[in-house]
Amino acid sequence: MAQGLRLVLFGPPGAGKGTQAQLLREHLNVAHISSGDLFRHHLGQGTELGLRAKEYMNKGELIPDEVTIDIILDKVMSIPNYDGFILDGFPRNPNQADVLEKKLSTESRNLDKVIHIDVSEPELLRRLGGRYICRACQSPHFIGSGEDASAKKCDQCGGELYQRDDDAPTAVKKRIEVYNTETTPVLGFYRERGVLVDISGDNPVDEVNKLVMAALGS
Numbered sequence: 001m002a003q004g005l006r007l008v009l010f011g012p013p014g015a016g017k018g019t020q021a022q023l024l025r026e027h028l029n030v031a032h033i034s035s036g037d038l039f040r041h042h043l044g045q046g047t048e049l050g051l052r053a054k055e056y057m058n059k060g061e062l063i064p065d066e067v068t069i070d071i072i073l074d075k076v077m078s079i080p081n082y083d084g085f086i087l088d089g090f091p092r093n094p095n096q097a098d099v100l101e102k103k104l105s106t107e108s109r110n111l112d113k114v115i116h117i118d119v120s121e122p123e124l125l126r127r128l129g130g131r132y133i134c135r136a137c138q139s140p141h142f143i144g145s146g147e148d149a150s151a152k153k154c155d156q157c158g159g160e161l162y163q164r165d166d167d168a169p170t171a172v173k174k175r176i177e178v179y180n181t182e183t184t185p186v187l188g189f190y191r192e193r194g195v196l197v198d199i200s201g202d203n204p205v206d207e208v209n210k211l212v213m214a215a216l217g218s
């Protein structure tokens with residue numbers, strides 16, 4: 001069997017990385033490693049890694065790189081050598097990219113491609129500001145600025161929809177700012193290695209998916 005592709009889906013919050021990763025996962029038959037899901041898993045289950053992360057959160061401090069790296073690499077290295085994976089939400093700074101590269105190269109499992117989904121700031125603000133989650137089944141929904149969010153229910157299970165603190169307007173601006181200053185330098189890191197592909201992410205999901213597939217040569 002051919003070796004599975006090892007990919008990073010890169011882009012600002014609201015770029016649709018999770019959605020594209022889901023589509024790719026089905027098509028390429030590789031694991032989807034979402035940093036957000038992994039953190040929620042470790043925190044929810046109270047694992048050793050989760051407890052380490054929680055110590056900092058309780059103090060109101062940022063989770064340091066080494067904890068984030070351990071959480072992601074623990075998962076990446078659990079994937080069999082010949083299986084592929086899609087990383088989504090990691091790496092978020094050049095240090096994380098550097099540690100990931102060193103770890104993968106010890107097993108000759110270097111990344112095949114880093115797909116950068118580029119989205120303009122007004123479009124990000126529109127998308128994130130309209131993002132609601134079902135309290136019961138966690139499925140994401142979009143509610144436009146002209147619609148009444150409190151009147152809407154989950155279209156999967158009828159559950160109550162709510163907006164995460166992370167998706168409130170001031171938090172959204174802050175997340176984009178952090179992405180611009182701390183995360184975008186990772187693009188240069190991967191461009192130097194010749195694995196970076198830029199894709200315009202302002203288009204609808206299926207069009208972005210076509211561009212991603214074309215970039216992967218399938």
Ligand SMILES: [Zn+2]
Nearest residue numbers: 134137154157
């Ligand atoms: Zn639901």
